[in-house]
Amino acid sequence: MVLPEIVTVQIDLSGNPSNKFPKILAVISPALLSIGGALGYYFSQDKEKKYLMLAVIGSLLPIITLLFNK
Numbered sequence: 634m635v636l637p638e639i640v641t642v643q644i645d646l647s648g649n650p651s652n653k654f655p656k657i658l659a660v661i662s663p664a665l666l667s668i669g670g671a672l673g674y675y676f677s678q679d680k681e682k683k684y685l686m687l688a689v690i691g692s693l694l695p696i697i698t699l700l701f702n703k
Contacts, residue, residue: 636660639655664691670690671684
């Protein structure tokens with residue numbers, strides 16, 4: 634599946650696109666969230682769940698982006 638050059642990353646309550654990113658930024662941003670969250674969780678002394686949640690959200694964002702841009 635190929636994404637368009639401009640990708641919808643946020644929609645409003647009525648389902649219309651409200652925020653768009655260039656394709657490269659839309660692909661890299663969730664990856665950085667996932668990596669940052671995973672590293673934060675791994676190196677955290679208390680194994681805080683906020684880092685784990687950040688990694689999970691970063692993993693789900695590309696799936697949601699693909700669903701809205703197909």
